[in-house]
Amino acid sequence: MSAVADTHTQEHHHGPARGFTRWLLTTNHKDIGTMYLVFSFTMFLLGGSMAMVIRAELFQPGLQIVQPEFFNQMTTMHGLIMVFGAVMPAFVGLANWMIPMMIGAPDMALPRMNNWSFWLLPCAFLILVSTLFMKGGAPNFGWTFYAPLSTTYGPPSTTFFIFAIHMMGISSIMGAINVIATILNLRAPGMTLMKMPLFVWTWLITAFLLIAVMPVLAGVVTMMLMDINFGTSFFDASGGGDPVLFQHVFWFFGHPEVYIMILPAFGAVSHIIPAFSRKPLFGYASMVYAVGAIALLSFVVWAHHMFTVGIPIAGQLFFMYATMLIAVPTGVKVFNWVATMFRGSLSFETPMLFAVAFVILFTIGGFSGLMLAIAPSDFQYHDTYFVVAHFHYVLVPGAIFGIFASAYFWLPKWTGHMYDETLGKTHFWLSFIGMNLAFFPMHFLGLAGMPRRIPDYALQFADFNMVSSIGAFTFGATQLLFLFIVIKCIRGGKEAPAKPWEGAEGLEWTLPSPAPYHTFATPPEVK
Amino acid sequence: MRVHAKRAGALLGGLMFPAWSQADWTLNMRPGVTGISNDIFSLHMTILWICVAIGIVVFGVMFWSIFAHRKSQGHKASNFHENTVVEILWTIIPFVILVIMAIPATATLINMYDTTEPDVNIRITGYQWKWQYQYVDDNFGYFSNLATPPDQISNREDKGEHYLLEVDNPLIVPVGKKIRFLVTSNDVIHSWWVPEFGVKKDAIPGYINETWAKVDEPGIYRGQCTELCGKNHGFMPIVVKAVPQPEYAAWVSDQKAAAEKERELTQKDWTMEELMARGEKVYQTTCAACHQPDGSGSPPAFPALNGSPIATGDQAGHINVVFNGRAGTAMQAFGKQLSEVDLAAVITYERNAWGNKKGDMVTPKQILDYKKKQQ
Numbered sequence: 001m002s003a004v005a006d007t008h009t010q011e012h013h014h015g016p017a018r019g020f021t022r023w024l025l026t027t028n029h030k031d032i033g034t035m036y037l038v039f040s041f042t043m044f045l046l047g048g049s050m051a052m053v054i055r056a057e058l059f060q061p062g063l064q065i066v067q068p069e070f071f072n073q074m075t076t077m078h079g080l081i082m083v084f085g086a087v088m089p090a091f092v093g094l095a096n097w098m099i100p101m102m103i104g105a106p107d108m109a110l111p112r113m114n115n116w117s118f119w120l121l122p123c124a125f126l127i128l129v130s131t132l133f134m135k136g137g138a139p140n141f142g143w144t145f146y147a148p149l150s151t152t153y154g155p156p157s158t159t160f161f162i163f164a165i166h167m168m169g170i171s172s173i174m175g176a177i178n179v180i181a182t183i184l185n186l187r188a189p190g191m192t193l194m195k196m197p198l199f200v201w202t203w204l205i206t207a208f209l210l211i212a213v214m215p216v217l218a219g220v221v222t223m224m225l226m227d228i229n230f231g232t233s234f235f236d237a238s239g240g241g242d243p244v245l246f247q248h249v250f251w252f253f254g255h256p257e258v259y260i261m262i263l264p265a266f267g268a269v270s271h272i273i274p275a276f277s278r279k280p281l282f283g284y285a286s287m288v289y290a291v292g293a294i295a296l297l298s299f300v301v302w303a304h305h306m307f308t309v310g311i312p313i314a315g316q317l318f319f320m321y322a323t324m325l326i327a328v329p330t331g332v333k334v335f336n337w338v339a340t341m342f343r344g345s346l347s348f349e350t351p352m353l354f355a356v357a358f359v360i361l362f363t364i365g366g367f368s369g370l371m372l373a374i375a376p377s378d379f380q381y382h383d384t385y386f387v388v389a390h391f392h393y394v395l396v397p398g399a400i401f402g403i404f405a406s407a408y409f410w411l412p413k414w415t416g417h418m419y420d421e422t423l424g425k426t427h428f429w430l431s432f433i434g435m436n437l438a439f440f441p442m443h444f445l446g447l448a449g450m451p452r453r454i455p456d457y458a459l460q461f462a463d464f465n466m467v468s469s470i471g472a473f474t475f476g477a478t479q480l481l482f483l484f485i486v487i488k489c490i491r492g493g494k495e496a497p498a499k500p501w502e503g504a505e506g507l508e509w510t511l512p513s514p515a516p517y518h519t520f521a522t523p524p525e526v527k
Numbered sequence: 528m529r530v531h532a533k534r535a536g537a538l539l540g541g542l543m544f545p546a547w548s549q550a551d552w553t554l555n556m557r558p559g560v561t562g563i564s565n566d567i568f569s570l571h572m573t574i575l576w577i578c579v580a581i582g583i584v585v586f587g588v589m590f591w592s593i594f595a596h597r598k599s600q601g602h603k604a605s606n607f608h609e610n611t612v613v614e615i616l617w618t619i620i621p622f623v624i625l626v627i628m629a630i631p632a633t634a635t636l637i638n639m640y641d642t643t644e645p646d647v648n649i650r651i652t653g654y655q656w657k658w659q660y661q662y663v664d665d666n667f668g669y670f671s672n673l674a675t676p677p678d679q680i681s682n683r684e685d686k687g688e689h690y691l692l693e694v695d696n697p698l699i700v701p702v703g704k705k706i707r708f709l710v711t712s713n714d715v716i717h718s719w720w721v722p723e724f725g726v727k728k729d730a731i732p733g734y735i736n737e738t739w740a741k742v743d744e745p746g747i748y749r750g751q752c753t754e755l756c757g758k759n760h761g762f763m764p765i766v767v768k769a770v771p772q773p774e775y776a777a778w779v780s781d782q783k784a785a786a787e788k789e790r791e792l793t794q795k796d797w798t799m800e801e802l803m804a805r806g807e808k809v810y811q812t813t814c815a816a817c818h819q820p821d822g823s824g825s826p827p828a829f830p831a832l833n834g835s836p837i838a839t840g841d842q843a844g845h846i847n848v849v850f851n852g853r854a855g856t857a858m859q860a861f862g863k864q865l866s867e868v869d870l871a872a873v874i875t876y877e878r879n880a881w882g883n884k885k886g887d888m889v890t891p892k893q894i895l896d897y898k899k900k901q902q
Contacts (some may be wrong), residue, residue: 061690062682068758069825136827142755148732149715149757153655153857155828237733243716244731278598280608308718309729310736313640317633324625331621332614338585339613341592345604356593360586367578374628376635377571379727380556380564383718383753447556449722451753454761456680458692463552503604 015517024119027111028517029096032118034414036093037407039121041483043085044400046129048476050078055438055472058465063456071455072140073132079143080161083261084168085125087395090403091264092117092175095203098410099179101508101515102197104188104524109181110174117174124167131157142453144254147235147246151227158228162221169214176210179203188507190526194285197506201288202267205295209256209263212299217253220246244309251302259298262362262394263291265402266333269355271506272409273337276352277344278503283336290329290336297326307378316375323373327366334363349501350424354405357397357432365393368443383453386446392439396475397432404431404482409504411489412496416514419489427485430478437471557722560744560769564725566635574628581624639725642737645707647700653710653717653730653752655857656759656816659864660698663709665779667786670864671696672812673762677820680762692749695812697766701775702745710736714859718754721767729754742769757857759816793867793891799875802888806876809869814877817857822881828857833881842874842889846897849874862901867894 016022016031023035053074057065066074096114100107108114131138136155139145150158183204187196196204223246226232233239235246266287274281281287303311303319311319337359348356368390372378381387404427411419441464446452450461457465499509507526511519558568596602650661650668661668674693678684687693700706710719712730720727724740742748750765770778811820814832818824822833832838837845849870852860861870871891878885 061686063680064682068761072755072758072760140757146716146755149755153715153757237731241733243733277596278604279606282608283614284608286609286614308727309731310734313636316636316640320632320636321629324629325622327625328618328621332618334585335617338589338592340608342588342596343602343605343607344592344596345598345602346593346596347598356589359589363582363585367582370578371571371574374570374574374632376563376567376632376639376725377574379639379725380567380571380722382727383720444552444554448553449750451720451751451761453755454751456691456761459686459688459690460553 025115027107027115029100029108029111029114030414030515030517032108032114033093033096033098035118036089036096036121039118040086040090040093040403043081043089043125045479045483047078047081047086048479050074050081051472052476054078055469057455058457059469060466061457061459061462066455068455069137069140072142072453073138075453076139076142076145077128077132080128080139081125082395083143083257084165085121085128087261087399087403088172089121091203091206091261091399092172094199094264094268094403094406094410095175095179097414098508099182099200099203100186101413101511101519102200102506103183103186103191104507104520104526105182105186106518106520106523108178109185110178113174114178117171117178120167120171120174124164124171127160127167128164131155131160134160144250145224146250147224147227147243148237151224151235154228159225162225165221166218169218172210173214176207176214179207180211183207188520188523188526194288195526197267198270198281198284198287199264199267202263202270202291205291206260206263209260209295209298213253213256213260216249217257220249220253223249244306247306247309248302251305252299254305255302256295256298258391258394259294261399262402263295265358265399265406266291268402268406268409269337269358271504272351272355272405273340273359275409275501275504276349276355277341277346279340279344280505281336282339282342283332286332287336290332293329294326297322297329301326304373304375304378307375308382320373320375324370327370327373330366334359334366345503347502349408349421350419350428351405351409351501353425353428353432354401354408357428358401358405361393361397361401361436365390365398368393381446383451384446385442385450385452388452389439389442389446392442396435396439401431404428407486409501410508411486412500413508413511413513413515415490415493416496417489417493418496418500419485419493423481423485423488427478427481430481431475434471434473434475434478438468438475439471441465441468441471559723559725560742560746560748561724561726561740562743563635563639563740564723566631566638567725570631570635573631577624577628639738642707642739644705645739646704647706648709649698649700649706650709650711650735651698651719651730653712653714653719653756653763654859654864655714655757656752656763657812658698658717658719658763658765659713660696662779662782665783667779667782669696669782670812671698671766673759673764675762689749691762692751692764692766694764694766697747697768699768699770699775699778700740700742701772702742702769703772705739705741707737707739710738713864714857715756716754717752717756717763719750719765720753721748721750721765723748723750724767727753745769745771762816789866789868793895795891797868797871797888797890799879799888802872802875802890803879805868806872806874807880809865809873810876810880813861813865813869814873822877822883832877833883835883838877838883839885842878842887842893845874845878846870846889846894850894850897850901862898867891867898870894 134157139161141150223234233241235241235243301323304323445464496513498512558565648663650663652659658671671694674695679686710728710730712732717730726738726740728736728738748767752763817829818832824831850862852858868891871889871894874889
């Protein structure tokens with residue numbers, strides 16, 4: 001034991017290796033966190049440029065820029081890349097950077113697995129993106145890849161898509177195991193579970209969700225693989241299979257997946273709002289229980305994505321009631337955030353702006369979610385732009401704004417420099433305006449009857465589509481500003497103190513800025 | 528019948544035109560023309576207003592804090608961070624609100640699921656990318672295809688008033704009768720939606736889903752496929768024309784007579800020119816979406832027919848592919864979709880159009896013989 005400890009002490013004086021091998025072979029949680037974040041942002045730009053193609057085609061009625069086949073490839077790849085390439089890796093990146101520093105651990109519990117789970121991702125996405133250049137084109141059946149459109153009627157590249165999904169799944173599961181092992185084993189003495197920072201709590205619960213549902217996704221794509229290549233008929237009605245089975249299995253993964261994409265943002269915002277309100281988080285315990293309740297409920301609501309497939313009325317009612325129940329813990333969280341701000345001493349630096357926008361806009365997404373939960377009304381909303389508006393309201397100002405808020409909040413800790421506040425605020429306001437302009441009119445389009453995933457539309461939808469496209473272009477272009485801000489912040493700027501935010505709490509702020517390559521070699525004492 | 532239809536159409540067009548021209552900036556769902564769609568609309572409005580009310584309270588408190596409790600205004604932070612009573616209250620109150628929402632929702636849902644005692648039964652089958660309507664009580668049926676000219680879609684021509692929401696053969700239903708729709712699919716999953724009816728049901732291969740509507744007012748109602756079903760998902764609209772019962776009855780008997788006439792056509796002696804002319808029409812509505820109007824296809828999913836070994840090979844092989852489709856591909860079995868005449872015409876057309884100059888023809892009688900052999 002002592003021999004092991006000795007080598008460790010020696011190694012701590014080493015800085016990172018030089019050159020490319022530093023990144024290829026690294027087991028350092030900060031390096032891996034950085035790679036995850038860079039990868040995620042790259043994918044965000046790639047998936048975003050596909051959204052630009054979609055919005056450009058929808059700028060006016062008629063087919064102008066792309067043909068329907070390619071349009072469908074764009075919607076599919078946009079969804080897959082944003083979900084699996086941008087949002088999920090961004091949260092894993094934040095977890096890598098912040099969890100060890102928040103719980104007083106020297107690194108993640110399983111550093112080599114950490115390296116592997118990162119490097120699987122670029123390989124997976126290289127395969128996924130390469131399908132665009134294959135004969136017959138990329139997957140064109142939507143990110144939900146419903147059978148039999150994705151099996152019997154899918155393009156030849158579907159098998160590559162399945163392989164890529166498998167790799168992403170393995171990466172996510174390993175990342176989740178790592179998070180759980182780290183949180184349960186490496187907490188500093190005195191940090192009991194109910195003293196853990198909320199970002200750590202939400203990630204712990206997210207990790208359990210990942211372990212529970214990624215194998216289900218692997219299962220459903222494997223069944224597809226068998227149907228396509230080995231003559232089985234899981235989803236082929238003419239062979240005795242069941243196309244609806246696909247949807248049940250997919251959404252058993254898919255619904256917890258949407259919470260996987262939002263819970264860590266809940267955690268991060270629960271750090272940022274108290275910090276800039278200069279007041280402790282209201283209702284810590286109820287926040288933890290609410291996240292737990294949301295996670296548990298997420299397993300029993302999947303069929304609300306399938307209200308129109310003709311499930312029996314008893315099932316319809318059960319899934320409607322269960323889905324509506326989710327509003328209760330979600331409401332508790334929103335009330336807690338508002339109560340945290342109430343009678344605080346508020347200031348509005350960029351992280352706080354993103355966090356406040358998160359609360360407001362996520363709540364709007366929650367309201368439309370509640371409307372969608374009402375099964376009879378869902379018959380009118382289902383698969384229209386109302387749904388597109390809903391999930392973009394929870395994902396863009398939810399997940400993405402949560403990630404931006406976190407990035408601005410911890411950038412001083414990561415880089416040792418303050419970012420440019422004026423540019424940060426510009427980035428916020430342009431994103432805020434662009435995003436609302438892009439997605440709010442989609443509610444109206446959906447209610448007026450515009451189906452989703454169509455490359456061309458009837459004339460009465462023309463005006464709002466044009467508004468929406470202008471908003472989307474604004475939002476898209478603004479994200480290049482974020483890239484500039486981060487590069488500028490890495491290269492220089494005002495020196496950041498150990499705790500740049502007056503009201504911030506947590507072990508990460510006890511470390512110098514930038515955080516040294518190795519931190520908490522000796523665990524801190526938490527009282 | 529025609530006159531009636533035109534009159535009803537003109538009347539409705541006049542009534543609906545203002546609605547359509549103002550529809551550009553429509554913000555909200557429209558109440559429909561069935562009891563269910565009106566129930567859904569009031570449910571939608573109720574929930575919307577509840578959400579707005581909650582939003583005003585929550586965001587009100589938030590904006591109050593944002594304006595009044597700023598550091599820049601010298602506000603000092605309090606230090607409270609829990610209050611059990613408040614926390615229990617804001618768990619229970621939302622729960623009660625949800626129960627209040629759930630009661631009318633449950634009642635509406637039960638009503639929507641009640642497909643018993645229908646007056647008319649219509650089977651709706653989704654195909655890539657068209658709808659088939661079969662009047663199962665009266666034993667006739669037809670396909671309903673997009674009627675918008677391709678030139679409008681590709682912007683070579685001005686777009687019409689009902690761009691992408693017009694079909695060649697609309698579904699005709701009687702007003703004031705309970706119509707049961709039996710919804711299924713021949714290939715991938717589609718979804719049949721008419722917003723004004725409050726009816727949306729997925730068309731799933733291997734399943735027959737049931738739903739129903741009782742239309743209160745005569746009129747033309749338009750909808751679209753709402754489940755991604757491939758390339759032309761955006762180009763398979765639904766048009767329903769609701770007509771008064773007597774007009775409906777007259778139309779049904781016309782259709783039955785026409786179906787009988789169609790069966791007689793099989794026995795007629797067809798010339799090459801007649802078959803080619805009819806075949807071209809069938810090809811453009813049925814085959815061109817995949818194989819392209821000029822037979823060039825879009826490989827690899829949809830092979831070219833111009834110069835294809837099947838279209839220029841022996842007749843039996845060609846008939847077999849058109850009749851039975853190709854398992855595991857997007858090529859459907861058209862044997863049950865098209866009449867003998869249409870099958871003969873389209874096969875003849877494919878063998879002689881573009882660069883294919885086989886010079887032979889397939890007659891309806893040959894198809895009938897082939898059909899008999901299959902059974």
